[in-house]
Amino acid sequence: MTMNGWIQILVFIALVAAVTRPLGGFMTRVFAGERTMLSPVLTPVERVLYRMAGVDAKAEQHWVTYAVAMLLFNLFGMVLLYALQRLQGVLPLNPQGMAAVPADLAFNTAASFTTNTNWQNYGGETTLGHLVQMAGLTVQNFVSAATGIALAVALVRGFARESARTLGNFWVDLTRATLYVLLPLSFVLALALVWQGVPQTLAGAVDATTLEGAKQTIALGPVASQEAIKMLGTNGGGFFNANSAHPFENPTALSNLLQMLAIFAVGAGLTNLFGRMVGDERQGWAILAAMGVLFVIGVTVAYWAEAQGNPAFAALGVDPAAGNMEGKETRFGIAATALFATITTAASCGAVNGMHDSFMPLGGMVPLVNMMLGEIIVGGVGAGLYGMLLFVVIALFVAGLMVGRTPEYLGKKLEAKEVKMTVLAILCLPLMMLGLTSVAVVTDTGVASIANPGPHGFSEVLYAYVSGAANNGSAFGGLGGNTLWYNLTIALAMLVGRFLVIVPMMAMAGALAAKRRAPASSGSFPTHDALFVGLLVGVILIVGGLTFFPALALGPIAEHLAMNAGTLF
C-alpha cells in the first residue's frame, strides 16, 4: 500500500462529500416541482410529454397505483429491449452487421437492463449493433435509474408526510428524474469522457496496419454517451466486453476518477434529499455516515489484499512490490482498481475497471460482501437509499425490542406491518443468492460453466447469483454465463431481486404516509448521532454475517487459506 494510493482514496471520499449537498438540494427542488435553473428549457419538454401520455401532473397516486404504473412501464420497456435485440439483423444502424441475439440471451439481457443490473452474458462489441446499444441499452440505463430514484423519493414522501393517502405521481417523478437529473449530468460527463479519449462515432470498426505489418481491427461506436449514464445511473453495462477496463471506455486515471465519482454522486445526493424532505438534514448525514463506515472497511481490505500480490509468483522471480496485476490495467494500478471495485459493488453499478475474477481471494470477497449486504453503501441510485432505510427499520426494531418500547423513526411508529414488509423485502435477496447457488453447484449444467477449479469455482457461481439478485451486474467473468441455465436463472434472480423488494417497500411507504407524526419525547431514540450510526452498522453486519458467512467460508475464505498453504488447483 502506498501513500499515493491512500491519497486517491481520501480525495475520492472528499469529493463525494462535497457533491452530496448541492445535488441533494437540487433534487429536492426538482421532486417538489419547484423551479430550477433548467426549468426554462425543460418545462416545455415536460409539458409535451405529459400531454402525449395523458398524464395529469397534479394528480397524485396511491401506493398501489404508483407501483402498478412502475411495473407496467418496466414491462413495456423490457419487451421493447427484447424485440430490438431479436430484430437487430433487419434494423438500421448496425454497421458490423450483427445477427439477431438468441432468445435466451436476449431475455437475460432485457431483464438485466430493465432491473438496473446490467449483467453481461453478451460480449458488447461482438454481439450488439449501435441501434441496440443506443435505443435499447442506453434508454434502459436512463429509465431503470430514473425508476429507482422515483421509488426512493416515494418512500421518503412516506416518511415525510402525515395522514396522507398518496405518494406522488410515478410519471412525473420518472420524467423529472430523467430530464432534470440524469440527462444534464450525463451530457456533461459524456463530453468530459470524450475529451479524455472515449470514442463517440456512428461509424463501425477501423482496420489498422500495425508496425509489424499485422492487421488490427479496432471496434468503435457511440461509447461516451452510454458510458456516462452507465456510471451516473449505476447501471454498469459496458459498451465493450471488458467494460471500464477497456481503454476506450476508461482511457486515463482522470476519466477513472470521474467515473467513480459519477457512480456515487446521485446516490449520495439522495441521502441529503432524504434529510431535507423529512425536515432535518442530520438524518441524511447519519445515513451517509453509516454508509461511509462500511465503505472505508471495504476499501481498506480490498486495497490491502490486492497490494500483497500473489505469493505463488514471488518464487518465480517476479517483483512482489507492485501487487496483484493480473486482470488490472497499468494506468490505474492497484489502488485505483481496488477502490473502483469497492465503489462499483457498494453502489449497484457493476462496471469494472479490472477483472474481479483475478482478484486475490480476500480482495474478491469485498465486492461479494458489499453486494450480499444489499448494496446499501450509497447503493444504486434510489435503490441504495430505500435498501438502507429498510435496514434502518430493522435496526430500530431491534433497539425497540431491547428497551421494550414500540420503535419509531422520524416520529412515525414502526408497527407489525412495516416490520413484516421490511423482512419480506430483505429475505428475497439471500433466498435468490444462496438458493440458486446451491442448486447450481449440485447440477452438471451449473458446474460445467465454471472456469477456475477449487474453491474459486464455487466463488464464481456464488458471485453470479449474488450479483444478479443484488442487481449489480459485475461478475467473476470466468464463469461461462451464456448458457440456457444461467441465462434463465440469473434473469430470475435479477427480476426477483428488483421487483419483489420494491413491492413490499412501497406497501410500507403507503402505510407510513397514512400515519400521524408523534412529536419527539425524552423516550425517543435519536436517529442522527453516532450511537445510531453504530447500531445501524452493527445490525447490517450481523444480519449479513449470519446469513452469508457459511457461503463465504466455502469460497473466498477457503481459497485464501489454501493459497497461504501454497495449494494450487
Added chain:
Amino acid sequence: MLKELRPALVMVAALTAVTGLAYPLAVTGIAQTIFPTQANGSLVTRDGTVVGSSLIGQGFTGPGFFHPRPSATTGPDPADPAKSAAQPYNAAASGGSNAGPTAKALVDRVREDAGRLAGDAPGTPLPVDLVTASGSGLDPHLSPAAADFQVLRVAKARGLPESAVRALVAANTTPRPLGFLGEPVVNVLALNLALDEAARQK
C-alpha cells in the same frame, strides 16, 4: 389500473426517442465537432496509413520492439470458426484471462513467461505487469520498470546505444494525471514509433 396503460406505452416510446436517439446523437454531433481526434478513436497514422490507436495495445513480438503485457483476448479459430482460439490484442473482442489467484494454469503461464524473459535483464527483479494479462487484453501501456527491463534487448537488436533507448523510454513516460491519480505509464506504440524514427535517422 387500465388508466396507466397509455402513459406506460407513450412514456417508453417518448423516453426512447429522447434518451436513446436525441441524446446520443447530440453528444456525437458535439464530440465530433470539438474533439474529433478522440471521438474517432485516437487513431495514429504514419506516412498516411493508420498504424493503430494510441489507446489500444498491439502485440509486438520482434526483438527490436518493446513488447506489451500478455493479452488474454481470443478470436475465432482459423481452423474452425465455431471455436475460439487465443488471439492476443484482438481489438474487436476485449477481455481478461479471468484466471483466479490459485489457478495452476495461471501460475504455469507466469512460470513460462518468466523463464522466457529472464535473459532480457539478468539480475533485475521481473516487473509483475510483464507477466500478467490486463483486464481489457488491450492495455496500451507498460510500467516504467517493465519498459526499462527490455532496454538492453531492444538496444542490442536495433544496434542503438543503450543510453539512447533509455532516453526514448523516459521521453515516452507519462506521469500520473494531476500528480496523484493512477500510475505512471509508458505508451508502447508511441515508444516503438519513436524507436523506428530513431533507427531511421541513425
